[in-house]
Amino acid sequence: MVAQLVRLKLTLLANTFRRSVWQTIGLVVASVYGLSVLFLAVTAAVAGGTFEPALTGQVLTVVGAVVVLAWWVVPVFAFGIDATLDPLRFVTFAIPHRRLLAGLAVAGVISVPGLVTALGAVGVSFAWWRDPAALLAALVGAACAVALCVVGSRALTTVLAPLLDARRSREVLAVAAIVPMILVGPAIGWMASGVEKTVDGATVSVSVEAAPAEAVAALVGPVAAVAAWTPFGAPWAFGSAVHDGAWGLLAARVAVTLGTLALLWRAWDRALARALVTPRGGGAAGVGKGLGWFGxxxxxxxxxxxxxxxxxxxxxxxxxxxxxxxxxxxxxxxxxxxxxxxxxxxxxxxxxxxxxxxxxxxxxxxxxxxxxxxxxxxxxxxxxxxxxxxxxxxxxxxxxxxxxxxxxxxxxxxxxxxxxxxxxxxxxxxxxxxxxxxxxxxxxxxxxxxxxxxxxxxxxxxxxxxxxxxxxxxxxxxxxxxxxxxxxxxxxxxxxxxxxxxxxxxxxxxxxxxxxxxxxxxxxxxxxxxxxxxxxxxxxx
Incomplete structure (x- = not known):
């Protein structure tokens, strides 16, 4: 069943090249853009791991946490953005939901964002190429991170499907999503323009232009320390823990990652079983009174x-x-x-x-x-x-x-x-x-x-x-x-x-x-x- 769903997703992806010229051009442009970003990210990670391994590990933890968080949050706000393998399409096929669950999880990677995330996670792991043990741990963490991305995304959208099926809820979420999307860029620019750190009890301003490495470390370090204890950043910090010889810290991060993955899988399993038995309704909006602007x-x-x-x-x-x-x-x-x-x-x-x-x-x-x-x-x-x-x-x-x-x-x-x-x-x-x-x-x-x-x-x-x-x-x-x-x-x-x-x-x-x-x-x-x-x-x- 897993192989069948993967073949189905690959077929749907290949059919986009035959539907129209614009779709082919759009997919090619998206693929080229994704590969360009992927190449730059992997190159920067490998170079950073060669010269500044500790700082590179912190940056990878923060950036990786943002990637996982985006995989979880964006489908909730952009509900229905990818419904090619909507579980409700398989209701009449009497597929055991556990097999369907595994197939949907693997097929969730078959897309431009999924493939870019998977390749990027594996690629940035080679930031630890000088330390074989850290490299192996980073590769394991990359696999766990991709699993968290896909399973977390599917679990949240399936669990929240009854709420998101209501049109008014989707409208409120869609409008609310505009705020963080617009403010995230200026917020990053404001934080990057100057940071402060405490040295010997005194607050010192650190300019990015004056000392880039020191400024980045002062900005990213505290964030990475917190993110590494969350499900979003824990798998990306496996390599850093092994490189530093912090085996107890590695065990804690593995526990956070696997525990979260197990909880998400369980929640998705129950929500999918419920959705296959009692499919959601059409989500019709309520009927308003009067003629509104027509009157x-x-x-x-x-x-x-x-x-x-x-x-x-x-x-x-x-x-x-x-x-x-x-x-x-x-x-x-x-x-x-x-x-x-x-x-x-x-x-x-x-x-x-x-x-x-x-x-x-x-x-x-x-x-x-x-x-x-x-x-x-x-x-x-x-x-x-x-x-x-x-x-x-x-x-x-x-x-x-x-x-x-x-x-x-x-x-x-x-x-x-x-x-x-x-x-x-x-x-x-x-x-x-x-x-x-x-x-x-x-x-x-x-x-x-x-x-x-x-x-x-x-x-x-x-x-x-x-x-x-x-x-x-x-x-x-x-x-x-x-x-x-x-x-x-x-x-x-x-x-x-x-x-x-x-x-x-x-x-x-x-x-x-x-x-x-x-x-x-x-x-x-x-x-x-x-x-x-x-x-x-x-x-x-």
Whole structure:
């Protein structure tokens, strides 16, 4: 049974090369990227183990703990990201659940992330190539770490399946996952910019630039000491314990690892047995009261589209992910400014960035409609009503929000002199991004997660198509904004207040012009390509 499930997973993986050109390109790009990261990690580990074995062991423990934690947490937030071997698909085959359990565990490694993790775990073990005993212990720890990754991931998703099956729970988790994903990068940069350690009772600041090895040791050492006692970092610390001759410590780490693995296996076994006997339901959402936005907006084609899009932005986690980013942008820019030396001045970018994020959010609205787009075709919704209906909800919220962020940025930084230029750039960005998105979304449609799926799920073959479409849209926005940006830069660099004030009307007028022109052009393309758009969207399903 194990061999059969492995062959099935390999067959599914091989079939991705035959489904479409985009899927083949996406898989190749993902594989090349994974192998590149793998090569760099293994090379760094071997080099570090040669010159700084103690420090390298600490770094491997911390990084390995993060890898195991990611394997456990990401599938919970991105529920349904890989359902190729969903246990519920085997309910009617009467397979003993223990055999199914073993087969699913081994087949869980057959994927790009799984293979990269397995090869990386084995590769970094050769950091101890000078010490055969430590190398053997590290290889055993690598096998245990990969087992913890796969079994822990499957166990948590199976145990939490009844909760995650509820659509509202998935929506809350999906939006909540945005926060750590955005803040993890700035947090790492802040910690790496400078650390403190205590020497002879005195607190000494250690600069990464001044003494990299000492700074890394001061930062990583305490974290590694704690992580090595957790199930996430214990298997990665086998090699360090043997290298240091700490056999008692090795026994404790082995006990933590094997004990956790046994508990996870037992929990997965029970949850899988329960799921095979009582499969979970469809997770339908509760029925709301009233007409919502449909009762508040005019009963016209434009009003109907606007009401549905407003409902999307409030209730669909795929749109809510974009909204959740907005409150975090000031904090993100503040951390980046602090670590880079730019200071609070970087907050002046928050208004244009918020305007761009909101405007770009409708650049693939047709793709997000999925099968609901058939209603537009069946009812003959005019292109003008469709385009304006998608713009209005974003514009109504985005306009005051952009102005508020611009005023707040000037108040925090004390740079009220740049307010006219900042408003011109921000409002111009909002109008331009909305106009370009209205035009692009009628021409370039790419696969996105289906309604009800995790917003982090990447449809097969969609990676390259998404990158191309988004790159085209961003380049068009930047090209159209060049005159406004140039005028704003001149107003900031030159002692002429008139240039800064001139940026405001130029930005507003150009933004409105691009918005109106983009909506009209997009409406004409939409009316002409309506059947082709529906065919594309249906093909994504």
């Amino acid at each position: 508040r907006l005019p009963a016209t084609p434009t009003g109907a589209v606007a009401a549905r899009c407003a409902t999307y932005w409030l209730r669909d986690p795929r749109y809510a992910a974009s909204v959740a980013v907005v409150p975090l942008l000031p904090l993100l820019l503040l951390v980046v400014g602090t670590t880079s030396g730019a200071g609070e001045a970087l907050l002046l970018l928050v208004a244009p960035v918020v305007a761009w994020v909101l405007g770009f959010g409708i650049s693939n609205d047709v793709g997000y409609d999925n099968t609901a787009f058939a209603l537009h075709v069946a009812t003959g919704t005019p292109g003008r009503a469709d385009r304006w209906g998608r713009v209005i909800p974003v514009g109504v919220v985005g306009l005051p929000l952009t102005v508020a962020f611009a005023l707040a940025a000037c108040a925090v930084t004390g740079r009220w002199d740049v307010l006219p230029a900042l408003l011109g750039v921000a409002l111009g960005t909002l109008g331009t991004s909305l106009g370009i998105s209205s035009a692009v979304s009628a021409r370039l449609v790419y696969p996105v997660p289906k309604p009800g799926e995790s917003p982090f799920k990447t449809p097969k073959g969609a990676t390259v198509a998404t990158m191309v479409a988004q790159m085209v849209a961003m380049l068009l926005v930047l090209l159209v904004l060049l005159p406004t940006l140039a005028l704003a830069a001149a107003g900031l660099l030159l002692p002429e207040a008139a240039l800064a004030w001139a940026t405001l009307p130029v930005g507003v007028v150009s933004g409105v012009a691009v918005l109106v022109g983009g909506v009209r052009w997009g409406a004409r393309v939409y009316d002409r390509r309506r059947p082709e758009l529906l065919q594309q969207v249906m093909a994504f399903g």
